[in-house]
Amino acid sequence: MAIETCELTGTQSAKLVKCNYCSKKICMAAVKSQKRKEVGIRYICKTCWCSMAKRGAYKSAK
Ligand SMILES: [Zn+2]
Numbered sequence: 717m718a719i720e721t722c723e724l725t726g727t728q729s730a731k732l733v734k735c736n737y738c739s740k741k742i743c744m745a746a747v748k749s750q751k752r753k754e755v756g757i758r759y760i761c762k763t764c765w766c767s768m769a770k771r772g773a774y775k776s777a778k
């Protein structure tokens with residue numbers, strides 16, 4: 717698995733996930749919250765968490 721750079725903190729990791737709200741590749745330290753859904757796990761990064769619109773979308777996501 718390739719080593720990639722987190723777009724939020726610059727950390728290099730082979731285990732980056734994609735924020736569902738800004739589509740950035742982020743490390744687990746940059747994930748503010750996550751929840752498992754039928755479609756898979758949804759992630760929201762710390763930046764998106766500061767946006768009321770995106771946070772609201774995360775909280776109401778099915
Ligand atoms: Zn990071």
Ligand SMILES: [Zn+2]
Nearest residue numbers: 735738761764
């Ligand atoms: Zn994000």
